[in-house]
Amino acid sequence: MKATQDQLLLEVKNLRKFFPIRRGFLQRIVGQVRAVDDVSFFIRPGETFSLVGESGCGKTTTSRCILRAVRPTSGQILFRTGDGRVVDVAALSADELKPLRREMQMIFQDPFSSLNPRMTLLDIVGEPLLVNGMTDRAARTERVAELLKLVGLRPEYMRRFPHAFSGGQRQRIGIARALALHPRLVVADEPVSALDVSVQAQILNLMLDLQSELGLTYLFVAHDLSVVKHISERVAVMYVGRLVEMAPTQDLFYTPKHPYTEALLSAVPKPDPRLRSKRIVLQGSVADPANPPSGCYFHPRCRYAADICSRATPTLVELEPGHFVACHRAAELKLTGVV
Amino acid sequence: MAEPEQDLKPHATPSSSQGEGWGEGDFLDEDVTTTEAEERISVATAGQLMWWRFRKHRLAMVSAVVLIIFYLVVIFAPFLAYVDPELSEAQRSLMPPQPVHLFREGRFEPHVYAVKGARDPKTFKRVYVTDPNTVIPLRFFVKGFPYKLLGVIPSDIHLLGVEGVPVEEALFILGTDLNGRDLWSRLMFATQMSLTIGLAAVAISLFLGVLLGGISGYFSGTVDTLIQRVIEILRSLPTIPLWMGLAAALPGSWPVQRVYLAITIIISLLGWTELARVVRGRFLTLREEDFITAAELAGCSRMRIIFRHMVPSFLSHIIAATTLAIPAMIISETSLSFLGLGLRPPAISWGVLLEQAQNIQALAISPWLLLPAIPVILAVLAFNFVGDGLRDAADPYG
Amino acid sequence: MNDQRTPLLSVRDLKTYFFQDEGTVKAVDGASFDVARGQTLGIVGESGCGKSVTARSILRIVEAPGRIVGGQILWYDAKGQPTDLTQLDPDGHQMRSLRGREIGLIFQEPMTSFSPVHTVGNQIIEAIRLHMGVSKAEARRRAIEALRQVGIPQPERRIDDYAFQLSGGLRQRAMIAVALSCDPRLLIADEPTTALDVTTQAQILDLLRELQQQRGMAIMLITHNLGVVAEMCDDVVVMYLGRVVEVGSVDAIFHQAKHPYTRALLRSIPAITTPPRVKLHTITGSIPHPYNRPSGCPFHPRCPERLRGLCEVAEPALRAVGNGQSVSCFLYENRA
Structure with a gap:
């Protein structure tokens, strides 16, 4: 990748996370779900980088690997500390990880299960403090x-329990908790998808405000492309555990290079x-990550598929400055983005 | 930093008279005139919410009062009894319950009439005749047989007594048994025994269940598999033959209470499996909760996660499980003693008292011997209702 | 289609309340709208607006402690004769033959609507036999045909699968097959694509549109997703806290919205076509808790255009503002 090391906050290299499939009385391993399969990307300090894809594409597992809530199978997660x-987050022991925790925090999807109902605000x-x-x-x-106050809640509320708050307010509480330790990277896993439409906008605005105020870097994980487009500076699209396209938001939405991105948009x-x-309506359903097709995982549903697509796995290449795509035919295709 | 302070104070706008407690967003523009009730709920702890819910469960509330009375009896059994429960006298065998009269000549003056026993010359049965001319006044807080309250405080004051004659010859509130022992007094001591002897067993099961279930659920992997297999083996052991074998194996020189206690404890070493499964399940689901992940990401230690986040989340369930385990223990004591496998005389328990009612003939002649069944039913029902109420109240966020 | 002007279903001043210990929740409080024959009506709103309870009221499957306390639900049969569904016994013969036979239903979560112990096919066959009274073999043939129509590959094999063996998209297709197996005249779709991914959502929406064209049935689409409404519907009903705040054609709602809530809602969504990283318009505050329903117009505490002394006191009625559009807001009281 072009970007030099010292500009990056986070660089993920060849990240893999396989979950074993166990069967039978002795729990023998009979196969593997390739949840994240050779994913590489980078995040610059102060930007919002989004991972998008449909359910089961590995975006959430990727984000949990970066936070080390899940231990990756292989690969490097290089994080620049304050x-x-x-440091390579993937290789750290539990003790070495602890000082790093304060630099990376998370905002959760479900504003109800992410707050302990038995604790006051x-x-x-x-608690992190x-x-x-x-x-x-x-x-x-x-x-x-x-x-x-920073997240727009009254300090007088701090003796209250979470059950006294609405979904949007709870999400603000979760954001306050994530910011408690002055993190440098905030991973937001679908932070607005459980909220009502009119409340979504409030939370998105809050996140943008906080970013400019505190110089935060966001890794935004979402399936809602409208929200992703609204908040991100760069976007990566995942399909069945692999990264298929990564580009600045405008480029990705207006001139997509991967047929899957086109269909998604x-x-x-x-x-x-x-x-x-x-609309381009894709045929069939998403490939099974335990038993993926040969070559490009998307080829059985791709309307541009050629012979090579079923034989060789395409690699992620930088087709235009900053615009990476993993497709054999990317250079020749003229795809439509948002009109 | 300092100047927005006054803006934070609630300020009323004419339109926002209600419903604003749920407001959010730009709080500086918004009013938070919460009602007092809302404020109270907002800052209520889990325990308070649970209590509020439990209070609504009327049957459970009544049952809780019943249980409190039962355990007061447990504490004050010798005070409530008026005769030494071991005192037997063939002359007073199988005496029926005696009515207590509260008023005499329009004044409150509780009294009983003297009872005279005689043998029916034809049937050789003892018959008892009340003598309405001999009035025996009842007295409260009178001296009687000496005892030690809770095993420490020596005393000889009893709630009830009579004036003029020895109490054992005059007062038979619930009648007497075959050996002429006063049933009321024996019932008091039986309650004490039946409601306490299994508690140790329940406590041990509880401790083992939470500990092993917690280990199984939190660490998973090989430890989990091992504990699960042990649970399966233990659950396949039949209890009653085991009980009989143990009863035979323990030293014969031990007093009956100690033998029984030993057996219940051994049984409890096998009885933790149910709770362990529940606890393991709770741990497994809790481990997936976002707030546990959040605590991990915040850098909480494993101990803090377990004791600050996980245990409080299912503590209420454990309390409910315990209240449901106690009646099972009471029933098993009663039925085992009834069969002659549990406690045996000279120990006094509900089961021992009921053992006397085994004989149909005895029952036909002296039905009052069945009276100890009433507290058994009451106690078991009360524990079950309280357990249900607690279980319903346990999840105020459900 | 000569009776285009008589609706298929007409809901008039429907009130469904839930009587709970903590208080009465007016889940639906005076909703009125029409479903036209062969058209798609969208019902939009956020959580607690009463859109799902409205659907359940129409089907008479409101669960206790909920009860329809007022209003009419007029169902017009093939001859144009109205029946008031609120007057029927919810478990009676007439209502049961309407449910499933005349009115099909699809839910948000297809997993929970299938029995885990019966195959998908059995559940369709059962529905067909119950309502159509045909032989078992014929019902099976029709079931396979229904599965084929909703685009399930190899329906002869899939018919003997259990719901958990199907993917989310296929399960939703099977659900649609069940709902359509008896050729209903109205399909009520309650958040049919909310649990699905965008590409699967596109497939299902296309399928619904296609089936509607083939069969000429009406669809009542309940959703919170304004994008889905814009793509699918002819007419739109916007609900807020149990009340209909605005009704109109889809174009009128999206381009000439009258009610402040509709306008604010439209402004607050980030659309894929809007420029990135600008501040979104927001609606201040959040949806009140149903026990704490504001007095007067339920939207007034959050409304930027509220009229002091009026909106918090009186409830505006739904009135026509021309062009087939109606709105319940005092701002338009004089212009009607």
């Missing part, structure tokens, strides 16, 4: 109040009846 060192938002050494209660209370219903158009 003091300028570059003060305890929820204050407490376990990372801020044992003085008064100082912690003050910082929690600051964080709540075409499938998004546009909220304007005057823009009704003939």
Whole structure:
């Protein structure tokens, strides 16, 4: 990849995560689900990078590997820490990981299950502070109040329990918790997909505000292309565990280079009846990651598939500056993006 | 930083009179006039929410009161009894319950009438005749046989007594058994025994169940498989033959209570499996919860995750499981003793008292011997209702 | 299609309340709209707006403690004769023959609507036999045909699969096959694509449109996704907290929305066609809890255009503003 090492906050190289399939009384391993299969990308400091794809494409597993909530099978996850060192997150032990935790935090999808119902806001938002050494209660209370204000909640609420709040407010609480330790990378896994439409906009605006205010870097994981387009600077598309295309948002949405991206963009219903158009409707269903087709995983559903597509696995190449695509025919195809 | 302070104070706008407690967004523009009730719910702890819910469960509330009374009896059994439960006298064998009169000549003055026993010359059965002319007044807080409250505080004060004659010759609230022992007094001591002897067993099962279930669920892998196989083997052992074997194997020189306690403890070493499965299941589901992942990502230690996040989440379920385990223990004591396998005289328990009612003939002549069945039913029902109520209340967020 | 002007279904002032210990939830509080023959009506709204309860009320499958407390649901049969569904016994013969036979239903989560112990085929066959009274062999033949029509590959084999053996998309197709097996005149689709991925969603929406053209049935599409509404519907009903706030043709709703809520909702969604990383318009506050329904117009606490002294006191009625569009808002009281 072109970008030089010292510009990057995070560089993922050849990441793989396979889950064994066990069967029978002795739980023998009879196969593997290739949830993430040779994925490489990078994130620059201060940007919003999105991973998109349909359910089961491996985007969530990828993000959990980066946070080391899941241990990757192989590959490197190079993260530049606040003091300028570059560490391979994939290779760290649990003890070595702990100081790194404060630099990477997560915003969850489900605003209900992500907050412990038996703890007050003060305890929820204050917990990362407490376990990372801020044992003085008064100082912690003050910082929690600051964080709540930052996400648009009244500090007076801190004695309350999560059950007193609506979905959107709970998501704000989750964001406050994620920001407690001044993280440099925030992984947001579908942060608005469980929210009502009118509340989604509030949370997206809040995330954009916080980014410019605090200089955060977002790894945004989502399936909703409209939301992704709204928030990201660069986007990567995944299909059955592999990265098929990665480009700056405008390039990806207006001049996609991968047939899957084209189909995905075409499938998004546009909220304007005057823009009704003939969509590209993909045939069949997503390939099984435990038993993927040969060559390019997308070829059985691809309307541009040629002979080579079923034989050889395409590699991710930089077709235009910053625009990476894994397709044998990418150079010759003229694909339609958003109109 | 300081100047927005006054803006944070609630300020009323004419239009936002209600429903704003749920408001969110740009809080500086919004009003938060929550009602007092809402505020109370907002800051309620899990325990408070559980209590509020439990209170709504009327049957469980009544049952809880019943249980409190039962355990007061357990504590004050010798005080409530008025005769030494071992005191037997063939002259007073199988005496029927005696009515207590509360008023005499319009005044409150509880009393009983003297009872005289005689043998029916034809049937040789003892018959008892009430003598309405000999009034024996009841007295409260009178001196009687000496005892130690809770095994430590020496006392000889009893709730009930009579004036003028020895109490064992005059007062038979629930009648007497074949050996002429006072049933009321024996019932008090039986309650004490039956409601406490299994508690140790329940506690041991609980401890083992939570510990092994927790280990199984949290660490999974080989440890989990091993514990699961052990559970399956233990669950396949039949309890009653085991019980009989153990009863025979323990030293004959031990007093009956100690033998029984030993057996229940051994049984409890096998009885933790049910709870262990429940706890394991809870751990497995909890491990997948986002808030546990969040705690991990925040850098919480494993111990903190288990004790601060996981255990409180199913503590209420364990309390409910326990309240449901106690009646099972009561029933098993009663039925085993009834069969002569559990406690045996001279120990006094509900099962031992009921053992006397085994004989149909004895029952036909002296039906009051069945009275100890009533507290058994009451206690078991009460525990079950309280357990149900707790289980329903346990998940205030469900 | 000569009776284009008489609707197929006409809901008038429907009120469905849930009586709970904590208080009464007015899930639907005076909803009125028509479903035209062979057309697609979209019902949109956010959580708690009552769109699903409306559908359940029409089918008379509202669960206790919920109850229809007022209004009419007029179903016009093939001859144009109305029947008020609220007056029927929900478990009676007439209602049961309407459900499944005349009105098909598809849910959001196809997994839970299939029995795990019967094959998909058996459940379709059962529905066909129940409503059509044909032989078992004939029912099986029709079931295979129904599966083929919804685009399930190898229907002869798939008919003996269990629901859990199918992927999400195929399961939703099978669900549609069940709903359409008796050739209903109205299909109620409650969030039919919410649980699906975009490409699968596109497949299902195409399928629904195709089947509608073939059979001329009406569709009542309940969704929170405005994109799906724009793509699929002829007419749109916008609901908020149990009330219909606006009704109109899809073009009118998306291009000349009148109600402040509709307009705010449309402005707040990030669309794939809008420029990135700009601030979205938001609706202040959040949807009130159903126990705490605001007085007057339920939207007034969040409304940027509320009229002080009016909106929080009185409830506006739904009134026509021309062009087939109706709105319930005091801003338009004088212009009608």
